[in-house]
Amino acid sequence: MTDTLRPLDEPTLRVPGRWMAAFATAWLGIWMAQLAPVQLLLPLQIESMRATTDWVDSVVSFGIISGIAGMFALIAYPVAGALSDRTTGRFGRRRPWILGGTLLFAASLVVLGLQSTLMGVGVFWSLAIIGFCVLTAALTATISDQVPVGQRGVISGLIAAPQAIGTVLGLLIVEELALGIVVGYLVMALVVVATVIPFLVVARDVPLAAADSPTLTGRALLAGFWISPRQHPDFGWTLLGRILVNVGNALGTTLLLYFLLFGLEREDAAGDLILLSLVYVVFIVLSSLLLGRWSDRVGRRKPFVMAAALFQAVAAGLLAFVPDFTVAIVAAGLLGIGYGAFLSVDQALATQVLPNALTRGKDLGIMNIATTVPQALGPLLGAWLVAVVAGFTGLFLIAAIASVLGALAVLPVKGVR
Numbered sequence: 001m002t003d004t005l006r007p008l009d010e011p012t013l014r015v016p017g018r019w020m021a022a023f024a025t026a027w028l029g030i031w032m033a034q035l036a037p038v039q040l041l042l043p044l045q046i047e048s049m050r051a052t053t054d055w056v057d058s059v060v061s062f063g064i065i066s067g068i069a070g071m072f073a074l075i076a077y078p079v080a081g082a083l084s085d086r087t088t089g090r091f092g093r094r095r096p097w098i099l100g101g102t103l104l105f106a107a108s109l110v111v112l113g114l115q116s117t118l119m120g121v122g123v124f125w126s127l128a129i130i131g132f133c134v135l136t137a138a139l140t141a142t143i144s145d146q147v148p149v150g151q152r153g154v155i156s157g158l159i160a161a162p163q164a165i166g167t168v169l170g171l172l173i174v175e176e177l178a179l180g181i182v183v184g185y186l187v188m189a190l191v192v193v194a195t196v197i198p199f200l201v202v203a204r205d206v207p208l209a210a211a212d213s214p215t216l217t218g219r220a221l222l223a224g225f226w227i228s229p230r231q232h233p234d235f236g237w238t239l240l241g242r243i244l245v246n247v248g249n250a251l252g253t254t255l256l257l258y259f260l261l262f263g264l265e266r267e268d269a270a271g272d273l274i275l276l277s278l279v280y281v282v283f284i285v286l287s288s289l290l291l292g293r294w295s296d297r298v299g300r301r302k303p304f305v306m307a308a309a310l311f312q313a314v315a316a317g318l319l320a321f322v323p324d325f326t327v328a329i330v331a332a333g334l335l336g337i338g339y340g341a342f343l344s345v346d347q348a349l350a351t352q353v354l355p356n357a358l359t360r361g362k363d364l365g366i367m368n369i370a371t372t373v374p375q376a377l378g379p380l381l382g383a384w385l386v387a388v389v390a391g392f393t394g395l396f397l398i399a400a401i402a403s404v405l406g407a408l409a410v411l412p413v414k415g416v417r
Contacts, residue, residue, distance in 0.1 A: 011148045019146075020158060022202040026139065028162035028169075029195025033109060033188040034132055035163070036170030038066070038375075041113075041184050042125065048181075049118055059258065063380025065122045069129040070376025074369055076133035081365030084138045085358060092205025094138040094145065094361070101135030102196045104128075106189035113185030129376075135196070137368060141361035142203060144351045150296055152348035157292030160343030164284035164336070168277050227355060227366065234353040234415045235363070242346060242370035244406030245309045249339055250378030251399035252316045255386065263392040264325055272325065276332040283336025284343075292344035300417045301349040302410050304341055309407035311338025313400040320396035338403075352416045 015023075046062050084097040108128035115121045140159075147155045174184040229236025256276065260269035287308075295304045315335035318327050350367045354360055385395045 011146050013148065014151050015147055015155070018202050020155065022199040023139075023142075023155065024158040024162055026196045026199040027159050028166050029192045030132070030136065030139075031163045031166030032170035032173075033105065033192035035167045036174055036188050037109070037112075037125070037128075037185065039167065040171055040174055041181055041188075042066075042121070045113075045115070045121060045181050046118065049116070049121075059255070059379055059383040061118065063377070063383055065118070065125055066376040066378075067380050068122055069126045070373045072126045072130050073133050073372045073376065076130045077137050077365035077368045077372070078362050079365075080134040080137040081141060081361035081363070082359070084141060084361040086208075088208050090207055093208050094142050095200050095203075095205045097134055097138035098196065099200060101131050101133070101138065102193055103131070105131030105135055106193050107131075109185045109189040109192075113182040129372075133365075133368070133372070137361060137365040139199075140347075140364045140368060142205075143347070144354060144360040144364065145205075146203070147351075149348075149352060150299070152351055153292035153294075153296035153301075153345055154289075155292075156347035156351075157288040157344035159347060160288030160292070160340055161285045163343065164281040164288070164340065168274075168281050171274070171277070227363065232353075232355045234413045235355055237409055237412045238346075238350055238353050239367060239370055241305065241309070241406045241409035242350070242367060243374065244402050244409055245312065245342055245346070246371050246374040247378075248309075248312055248316060248399045248401075248403035248406060249335075250374045251382050251385070251395055251402065252312070252319070252335065254375070254378040255382045255392075255395065258386075259319070259392050260325075260328075263323060264328070266325060276328060279329055279332040280336040283333045284340035287337045287340030288344040291341040292348065295345045295348065301345050301352070302413060302417060304345040305349060305410050306407040308338045308340075308342035308345065309403045309410075311335070312342070313403035313407070314338075316396045316400035316403060320393050320400060323392070349410075349413070349416055353413065 042065070043058070043062050046065065047058050050058055050061060080097060080101070084093050087093045087096060089096065105128055108124050108131055112121065112124035112128060115124060143152060143155055170188065173179070173187065179187060227235055257269055257273050260266045260272050266272050291304055291308075295301055311334050315331040315338065318331040318334070350364065354363045356363070382395055385398060386392055389395075
């Protein structure tokens with residue numbers, strides 16, 4: 001495939017099964033290493049350092065640390081993408097950054113587990129997120145580099161499905177094996193290294209000629225952070241839609257444990273959360289793989305993205321107005337259908353609205369901000385909404401509104417059906 005494809009060409013040959021398997025495996029390890037800390041290890045570590053038992057205070061501490069890391073992600077994603085766009089050398093543009101990001105991510109997780117202060121946790125979680133951003137910015141760019149448009153829905157589903165599986169698998173490994181915080185971080189670090197390396201072996205990366213690499217200056221780097229929505233409206237609308245839908249998803253999911261504990265007053269909230277997560281995962285996997293493939297076959301993206309966002313809105317609305325555990329199970333399924341379809345098809349849509357082949361990595365890095373930062377800020381914003389504004393009902397209602405607005409934002413996109 002890559003023997004005849006030049007770095008800046010639009011790919012036309014389908015990627016083979018071994019490429020797809022290695023790509024999916026890499027994302028499985030990445031999501032396990034990122035989401036197990038977010039959902040379990042990091043909150044437990046922070047909780048162990050807090051003198052108070054007030055859950056809002058704990059969530060705010062977690063939210064502040066996540067928010068700081070999210071601010072670093074704002075910079076790391078486009079910078080890493082821009083650097084990989086300009087990288088020359090026999091190992092290609094993306095592979096050096098995939099490897100470097102993996103090692104930084106893994107090393108930071110190992111040291112993070114040894115921290116005993118909130119400042120130390122904040123520093124090394126931020127470094128872990130920087131490594132995560134460097135790794136995923138370069139890995140996502142391989143879709144635009146190597147995957148033809150007609151296969152991108154399927155390939156994007158190989159990001160979404162492992163995210164769902166990795167969410168539960170990481171939790172089960174840490175929880176069922178009783179690994180503890182230090183060993184849990186170490187295992188996640190080993191997982192990400194072991195799952196990403198095979199992709200570096202399987203996926204060749206055609207080197208960029210020095211003549212095709214533009215000079216990188218501070219001014220050019222800063223200018224690259226801004227993509228004019230007037231000159232590139234499709235990119236702007238797609239970015240806005242992604243931000244809104246991910247805000248809706250973050251608000252609807254990051255405080256589910258607290259909703260079960262204090263909203264529904266469930267006795268076994270942790271067990272209920274695992275059940276909801278399993279339902280969510282099953283429907284995400286099915287939705288992302290099936291609807292991503294369907295989107296490729298019919299050659300349409302917008303209807304799938306809009307329907308996905310609306311499914312998410314319905315799920316949040318059910319939680320807002322019918323606070324019942326049985327309804328929550330139904331909502332978990334609807335949310336899985338919606339978010340799974342969104343993750344796969346919206347990623348494919350994003351690769352088709354990029355302004356320039358030369359800046360694919362940087363531009364997709366900006367797109368990735370719209371996924372990572374809302375998830376990072378979700379706990380803090382959610383805690384504030386619950387404690388100060390309108391409780392859990394208001395939280396889920398705002399999540400539903402954000403999702404509906406995200407669906408409407410895709411309507412003006414003209415270059416992709």
